[in-house]
Structure formats: structure tokens, C-alpha cells
Amino acid sequence: MANQARIVALGGVTAALSLIFLFLGSVVPIAQMIMPAIAGLLLIVIVGEVSSIKWAWVIFAAVSILAALLCPDKGVVIYYIFFFGHYPLLKRSIERFQNRVCQWVLKFLLFNACLTAAYFITVQLFGLPNGVVKYGYLLILVLLNIAFVLYDIAVTRLITVYFLRFRRHLHRR
Numbered sequence: 001m002a003n004q005a006r007i008v009a010l011g012g013v014t015a016a017l018s019l020i021f022l023f024l025g026s027v028v029p030i031a032q033m034i035m036p037a038i039a040g041l042l043l044i045v046i047v048g049e050v051s052s053i054k055w056a057w058v059i060f061a062a063v064s065i066l067a068a069l070l071c072p073d074k075g076v077v078i079y080y081i082f083f084f085g086h087y088p089l090l091k092r093s094i095e096r097f098q099n100r101v102c103q104w105v106l107k108f109l110l111f112n113a114c115l116t117a118a119y120f121i122t123v124q125l126f127g128l129p130n131g132v133v134k135y136g137y138l139l140i141l142v143l144l145n146i147a148f149v150l151y152d153i154a155v156t157r158l159i160t161v162y163f164l165r166f167r168r169h170l171h172r173r
Helices: 002-027 034-050 053-070 074-084 087-094 100-126 137-170
Strands: none
Touching (some): 002 074, 034 074, 034 087, 074 100
8 A cells, every 4th residue: 555655646746747847848938848858758757666657658648638738838738748748658668679770760650750740730729821841841850850869869868877876766765
């Protein structure tokens, strides 16, 4: 029972921190991209401490719903829901494949599918003209894919640092 209470408490704190970061991303214009990324990275703590990806998915869903209701800037919420929130969770599953080429193909397919879905939903939701990125679409796509590679490498390193350095501090008695 104590372990279950610990899991629920950790989930609640993680969800609250994620919402705070998403709200900050809504009110601080320069933080629109970084705050959803930080909120998504918090789910790594859940996966590492609870050893169950199910809890992390439940927290992702709860944060997504609450952020959609509470955050003033829905663009930040879209970034979180369509990529930054679930990518750290899916990354773990994708990297179970032994073949690195297969891993990267799956990662790029996931990223570009999420990017396309987010773009079309943003166009439909906010009524942006469909030709906003008509001429620079290919350039933007290439730049975002390069940024994705850097983000993936950063997430891998942050996961490693968490497990090698910070996790042991959470378990001191």
C-alpha cells in the first residue's frame, strides 16, 4: 500500500510540474518550445521510478487534458500532445530494436507523422491560411528534422544522466 501511495504521489507531483511548465510556456513567449520539452522529459522520472510505462501514459493523458483546458496558448499544448509529451515514452520502445538504421527510420517516421498531424490540426483549429509555409515548407521540414536529431541525442544523454547521477539521490534513506 505504501508503494502505491508513493507512485500516486510521484505521479501527482510530476503532473503538477508538467502543467506548471506548460503554463509557463504559454505566458513566456520565448519558452514556447522548451517548456513542453521539459514537461515531456519529466515522464522519464515516472518510467524510471515506477518501472511501468502505463503510469507514464496515464500521466501524459491527464496532463494533456488539463493543459488543453487550462493553458492560454494552445500552441504549447499542441507541441506537448503531438510530440514532446509522448516521444520520451515511445523512444524507449523504438530503441529496443537492435538495428540502429531501423531505429532511426522509425523515429523519423514518427516525428514527421506527428509534425504533419500537428500542422494540419493547427491549420484547422486556428484557421491559419493553408499556404503559410507554401514556399519554405521543404526548408522548414529539413531544419526541423535536424533539430529532431539533436533533441533525440539530448534526450538520450539526459536519460543516461538521470539514471547514473540523480536516481540514486531519490533512493537515499
